[in-house]
Amino acid sequence: MAKNYVDLTVMLVSHEAFRRDIRRLEGAAARKDLDDPAARKRVRTGWNILKTQLAVHHEGEDRDLWPRMAKGLAGSPEQLSTLRELEQEHTLIDPLLDEVERAMADHATRPEQLGEAIAALGSALDAHLVHEERDGLPYVQEALTEKEWKAFVLDQRNSLGFKGAAEFFPWVLDEATPETVAKISSIMPAPLRLVMNSVWKPMYKAQDTWTNSGR
Ligand SMILES: [Fe+2]
Secondary structure, three states, X not given: OOOOOOOOHHHHHHHHHHHHHHHHHHHHHHOOHHHOHHHHHHHHHHHHHHHHHHHHHHHHHHHHHHHHHHHHOOOOHXXXXXXXXXXXXXXXXXXXXXXXXXHHHOOOOOHHHHXXXXXXXXXXXXXXXXXXXXXXXXXXXHHOOXXXXXXXXXXXXXXXXXHHHHHHHHHHHOOOOHHHHHHHHHOOOHHHHHHHHHHHHHHHHHOOOOOOOOO
C-alpha cells in the first residue's frame, strides 16, 4: 500500500469550523441578537471572520489544489468533472454570502429574510462540503505525488502568512476537541505553537465573536 503522505486534518477541521460558525449564525438570528447593539457587534465580528476564512479556503483550493489534482486525474473523466463541480459550487456560495449580508443590513424591517438567507447559505455550504469530503478529498493522494502535496501545503502557508495564521489557527481550533488541538499543534513548529498560545489565542478571544450565550 502507498505510504500515506496526505494529512487532511487541517482541511477537515476547517470544514467543521465553517459548520460551527453557520450554527452560531443561525443561533444569533433565532435569538434576534442583531436587535441589540452589543450582540450585533459580536455577530458582525464573527461573520466577518467566517467570510474571510471561507474566501481564503476556497481561493486556496481553486488556485492551488484543484488544478494540481486535475493534472494527476487527467485520465479519470468522472473525477475531473467532480473537480469542476466543486469549483462551480464555490461560485454559487458567494452570492448566498451577499444575500446574508443584505439581510443583516435590512433585518430591522424584514427579519424573516435573514433566517431564509442563512438557511440557504447553510444548506448550500454543507452540501458543498459533504460533496468535497465524499467525492474530492479521498482522491487527493491518488492525484498528487508527495512532492506536489508538499508544494500545495507550502503554497497555503505562504498565502496565509504570519498575519493570516494569527487569525486562522485560533479560529479553526475554537471549540475543537482536545485531540484535534493536539493534532494541529503537533504539525506547527514549536515557536509558532508558543505564539499561538500566548498571543494569537488571547487576541482572538479579545475580539469577542458571536455571542456569549448559546456557546
Ligand atoms: Fe475544503
